[in-house]
Amino acid sequence: MARPILYADYFGLSERPFALQPDPSFIYWSGQHRRAFSVLEFGIMSSAPITLITGEIGAGKTTLLRALLDRLDDHVIVGLISNAQGGRGELIQWVLNALDVDIEPGETYVQLFQKLQEFIIGEYAMGRKVILIFDEAQNLSIEGLEELRLLTNINSGKDELLQLILVGQPELRDLVLNPRMRQLAQRITASFHLTPMDLPATEHYISHRLRHAGGSGEEFTPEAIAEIHQVTRGIPRLVNQMCDFAMLYAWSAESHTVTEQIIDEVLKDQVFFGAHGIPEEKPA
Template identity: 40%
Template structure:
């Protein structure tokens, strides 16, 4: 809608994992290097983890564009399947014929035959599973067994697991140690820093043929605050902000536009003026001191009153004793 208004060749903040928009931060460059190394000739397991929306799938699709022509690739995006269903998905991706009703064992035998044939033709077979934290322990064990087929030089199946941080917790289990020992490359993709958020926004605008400054510094700071540096959330905010500027026939995204966009996107998120941390700490400390002072005074007063009562009782007792002595 706002593409022509800003003179863009395409919409720059789509949440689709388009490799042409991949911003190569140090984190993403390192993740890319790990994946390229992992899908090399040595085979084995490659694990890439990160929070939702940090760009794992985009990085992986970028790797796919750099693979040689002799790579056979199966990309599984729905891992919540039984082992038989997962094998059917792999067969469909690799164009391996199968018939309905085949047992898992029969399919695994056929897959092994396919892998041997591909290797004989000088081809590598790569299996990529997205959202791998949803794989059951049993399926992970079956995947490990699939990588048992090997020659003297290499594994015949290379496996790439993309997942959220929970995947690392699963792989750290004691009953997963055999699989964990086969991981040849592992990387965790963290969110962008504040400086990287500014570069990320400018990079995507530049790819879309926009070289003007659309986002003010205050707007970028707020986008970083609301998104936490997660690229997918940055895209959602920026897209809504540019739509808001277009709707108001304006030119620049400022802090107020970002606040409004954040309210629309994160309806459960209440935007409040945040106190600076030093002021917040000082205020909390003052409250604690006042509370301790109040408690001390109350205890001191109670103790004083108690002592006074004891003194009066002692004095009265002494008077009674004198009277009785007379």
């Protein structure tokens, strides 16, 4: 006998519609997520030296990246680097590891840079482009970002041999706008900042995920969705957390509809911590 998936069977769903793991199959293409994805594709197709995507924690940046990776063909070599930190020389080791380029103990920075350059030129000679994606790039220091800018010096002539995609939280914008980063900023030719969803987008988002999991899309009342939007400020990851708890509470109350009262119960029991400490959105 199959094990029930928490509340999913009760609501007639094939799976939990609000799981927190990024899943491109569940992606809701809001207007701004379509624009952000178009910027990513434009950055690649136009051979932009650096593409920048920023947004609040949980805004859907990683899900967009996974959707992008699913669409890239074999002519693109991707190095994905998450949470890279460290000083000069360490960043280039992160890059070489992401590209599966072997590193010998004791190699100097010059040797590592030469090895990376030879790899990129070799891929270019075989008709392939190399893209480095830095997720959570707000963790990079000013020195780290400057080192990334220097990596783009590998490019020469009219063709871009190496492209960078920087993805991170709003603080990344602040880093890039630092006066010391003028040279880096000049190489960013494609950028987009993801903002939280408004109420109509939140309504469509919740309905979309429910229908994708086999539901009607009407399991939540409009009043419940309005309160969810107010509490989560329309940040997708927080919407997922709140909706997941709400459906769990509805299941335990033997209700097939998530009402405003059920949302109030979730909030009263203080099981939803996600909304605590949400920073105010800075103007673009």
